[in-house]
Amino acid sequence: MKKKIQKKTKRKVAIFDIDGTIFRSSLLIEVVEALIKDGVFPIDARGGYSGEYKKWIEREGTYEDYIMAVVGTFLKQIKHIRHDDFTKIAKKVIAENNNKVYIYTRELKKKNYYLLAISNSPQEMVQGFCEKLGFDKTYGRIYEVGKNGKFTGNILYLDLISDKAKILKRAMEKEGLTLEGSIGVGDTEGDIPLMKTVQNQICFM
Numbered sequence: 653m654k655k656k657i658q659k660k661t662k663r664k665v666a667i668f669d670i671d672g673t674i675f676r677s678s679l680l681i682e683v684v685e686a687l688i689k690d691g692v693f694p695i696d697a698r699g700g701y702s703g704e705y706k707k708w709i710e711r712e713g714t715y716e717d718y719i720m721a722v723v724g725t726f727l728k729q730i731k732h733i734r735h736d737d738f739t740k741i742a743k744k745v746i747a748e749n750n751n752k753v754y755i756y757t758r759e760l761k762k763k764n765y766y767l768l769a770i771s772n773s774p775q776e777m778v779q780g781f782c783e784k785l786g787f788d789k790t791y792g793r794i795y796e797v798g799k800n801g802k803f804t805g806n807i808l809y810l811d812l813i814s815d816k817a818k819i820l821k822r823a824m825e826k827e828g829l830t831l832e833g834s835i836g837v838g839d840t841e842g843d844i845p846l847m848k849t850v851q852n853q854i855c856f857m
Contacts, residue, residue: 662830666765667820667846670781671719671773672839673856674757677749678719679773679781683738684726686745692737693729700725716840723772727795731805735797739776746780753785757837760854766829770816770846789827791819816846 671678687693701721707713730738769790771778778792793813796806812818823829836843836850847853 662828662832663766664764664833664835665768665820665824665829665831665850666760666763666835667768667770667816667837667850668757668787669816669838669840669843669846670769670771670778673837674753674769674785675749675781676752676754678722679745679749679771679777680719680726681722682749683742683745683774683777684722684729686741687729687738690741692733692741697725697729700728716842719772719840726774727805727807730795730803732802734802736801738803742774742776743780746777750781750784754856757854758785760835760837765835766823766827768820768823770813770819772813772842789823816843817849820846820849 668674671680684693684697688695688697701718701724704713704718704721708715708718767782767785767787767789769778769782769787769792771790771792773792775790775792775794778790782790791813793810794808796804796808798804807813812822824831831849831851833852834850835852835854836847837854837856838844838847839856843855847855
């Protein structure tokens, strides 16, 4: 008598861009401000993004320009900073901000989905923040650390983390996921390729 082989049901996937969709701020902005406050970054580091922040607040510039200025400042200032010093402050920022989440997406992620987080914030921040929220997998920017325990200023796997649709495809192959009933949550132009891939798009404005 032949045994019936049960086909494994593929899990539906929900993909979140963390900053501005679950977290009511930006992990990168919060950690940069904390690094300046604690004296790890110089106080004049704010000059790298304060102009773009002013333009955004006064409706003369975009949030995308502002956040990219913060990214540029972080990349410039993190070079030669000890990884241990960064992770210590990152953990403190996560602990202080872990409950600052949107109710809508907090409830959405409780449904039976494979939860995937994709963010341009540092991986240490993304993983730490998402851990308590029950995410299955997280992807963030990985900043290279040298043998001396200090950041080199290089970003690893940048081509992958810059393409959220590519990350989703990779996760689907590795984890056996399905796009049937899939959800994508985003808030910037960079999320458009990802939103085109999923069945249900949720845009935060």
